[in-house]
Amino acid sequence: MQFIDKATISLKAGNGGNGVVRFRREKYVPAGGPAGGDGGKGGDIILEVDPSLSTLIDFRYRHKYRAEDGEDGQSSNKYGKDGGDLVIKVPQGTVLKDPESGDALADLVTPGQRVVAAQGGRGGRGNTHFKTATRQAPQFAEQGLPGEARSLVLELKLLADVGLVGYPNVGKSTLISVVSAAKPKIADYPFTTLIPNLGVVSVGEGNSFVLADIPGLIEGAHAGVGLGHAFLRHVERCQVLVHLLDMSGYEGRDPREDYEQILAELAKYSPALAERPQIVAANKMDLPGAEDNLALFRERYPQMTVFPISAATRQGVDQLISRVWEEVSRVRKELAEKQPEEAPSVQVLRNPGQSGKLSDFQIRRDNEVYVVEGQGLDRQMQRIDFNNEESVKWFLRLLEDIGVVAALRRAGVKNEDTVRVGDYEFEFMD
16 A cells, blocks of 8 residues: 655636626617626535545545636626636644745544635626616626636545554554554564555444554654655644653663654654643563563653553553543543534635735835726726726726725826736836
């Protein structure tokens, strides 16, 4: 099995359909009014949690996704058909991040949870909407807005209650194999485990927790050395950590140094990890030298409770699991008390470039040109057909209605000065 836990995708929601210019054509009605319908909305791109998925491998070969465009409006005031939404399935534990800032935008952890990652553009209005007492037969309509386009980084962080951490070859895979139904590959050489293994540990009727065998961490892991970040991100999900040590020192390592080194790596990667509840298990107690090393370990950490075990012979394993279950139960209770009563069923990722009111604009000078800027204004301009003279006149009237003309006067604009709005320049005539 190939474990893919990070991917970058590009999304393009559907464009809104254009409104159309149409007029009634009825027998015995010599001058029918406007009857142009509105364009349909572009399809959204939605990410949905599918618990049957366990990796992001589907995104390895496909990186670009596009939703359907809305259809243009029709005559007789008929709306264009909305574009179909595109639903992309992702595994539980997927975090959506901004590729530039690295900020987390959403955390997908609940089966069926949905996030609208890119919103489809609104359809343009047909000419019916622009009829007034003085404009009985408008010869223009609005264009549909483009759908949102964005890139996202998907990171998969395993959903587990308990994470097994420790150096390679300390016995993590063996332990998870004897306490759960997981069957990880086990061998006597470093980095046998190249993917995190999950196992469900039963602790009595109706009680269980998920245990993750996090592959071996080494010095410098926080900076990406060895398996580095590839697996440290999975530790972040775990609410309880079991620190497994090879107390036999079979490979010539000092368990005390291993313990301190792993603690340091966790803290450097994320200070919050160092504060997670930890349970220390001294493994391989069936091997020579383990008792002596355990005595030295306890001498250095006299206040610490250490669970001597042998995953190979199951010595002490039941006592360890019982203690782990106590800690998991306590943490679950605390988390349940902090949970909001009702979480929103669908989250929408807000794109800063797609917001703003028409009246929220600024005016600045660029040499001799007056520049009018505003996100809402930029989006409105996308609706205008600048090849249609009547449509341009309507837009210029809109600039006056929302206060742009008055603001330009206050800024010192004079007749024949150049005014730039978006990609278009106009000659100011008062």
